[in-house]
Amino acid sequence: MTYQEKKSIVSVVSAILIFVSYCLYMYPRYPGGEGVEPSEVFHYWGSFVLYLTLFSIVAHIIISIIFNIVFRLTTNEKEPAFADELDKLIDLKAFRNSFFVFVVGFLFAMGSLVFYQPLHVMFIIMISAGFISDVTGSVTKLYHYRRGV
Amino acid sequence: MGKNLVGNHIRKLRFNHDEMTQQQLADKVGVTRQTIVALEKGNYSPSLELAFRIAHAFNLPLEEVFFYGDQTKE
Numbered sequence: 001m002t003y004q005e006k007k008s009i010v011s012v013v014s015a016i017l018i019f020v021s022y023c024l025y026m027y028p029r030y031p032g033g034e035g036v037e038p039s040e041v042f043h044y045w046g047s048f049v050l051y052l053t054l055f056s057i058v059a060h061i062i063i064s065i066i067f068n069i070v071f072r073l074t075t076n077e078k079e080p081a082f083a084d085e086l087d088k089l090i091d092l093k094a095f096r097n098s099f100f101v102f103v104v105g106f107l108f109a110m111g112s113l114v115f116y117q118p119l120h121v122m123f124i125i126m127i128s129a130g131f132i133s134d135v136t137g138s139v140t141k142l143y144h145y146r147r148g149v
Numbered sequence: 150m151g152k153n154l155v156g157n158h159i160r161k162l163r164f165n166h167d168e169m170t171q172q173q174l175a176d177k178v179g180v181t182r183q184t185i186v187a188l189e190k191g192n193y194s195p196s197l198e199l200a201f202r203i204a205h206a207f208n209l210p211l212e213e214v215f216f217y218g219d220q221t222k223e
Binding site for chain 1: 153179180181182183184186187190191192193194195196199
């Protein structure tokens with residue numbers, strides 16, 4: 001298995017671990033109960049998205065550094081220092097699929113508002129769409145690195 | 150994924166050029182080893198520019214490195 005294939009697998013696994021662990025951390029902090037101010041609920045969802053973004057960026061960087069160290073130690077190979085035409089083509093395909101999934105999720109989220117669903121449903125759909133689109137991008141990369149373009 | 154119709158003799162040519170490794174060829178033409186692997190497996194059709202760079206690396210004309218259609222039984 002090549003560096004890019006291993007990296008895609010690590011990316012999928014780390015995305016799932018980061019998202020699940022963050023959700024488990026944030027779930028008990030939801031401002032539920034009677035008489036909760038709407039501003040508190042918005043504050044919760046806003047901070048959920050913002051901190052998830054920051055947390056996942058930092059975690060991805062740390063996991064990437066650890067992966068590169070482990071890769072060098074186990075294979076005695078250096079990771080590619082640049083992206084060539086195949087990498088760029090696969091990146092574009094991954095971005096296209098990822099974007100498509102997010103847009104579908106966004107439309108579903110808006111649809112939930114049209115059908116008078118509670119506000120948290122819209123946020124959950126939107127955040128889930130972000131997570132699924134991230135995983136879709138990594139899975140697309142893995143697929144194309146293994147099966148070709 | 151549809152099978153690529155552009156084939157190549159890269160593996161054979163590497164062998165004939167002092168058993169050049171995939172990494173050496175990759176360094177010579179400016180791509181990663183993964184791309185050479187994909188080319189040899191027939192999983193990727195290179196850009197025209199890369200095809201020319203590979204042909205130059207072997208000092209051969211393009212048509213002696215790449216072919217269109219099924220010539221794998223040659």
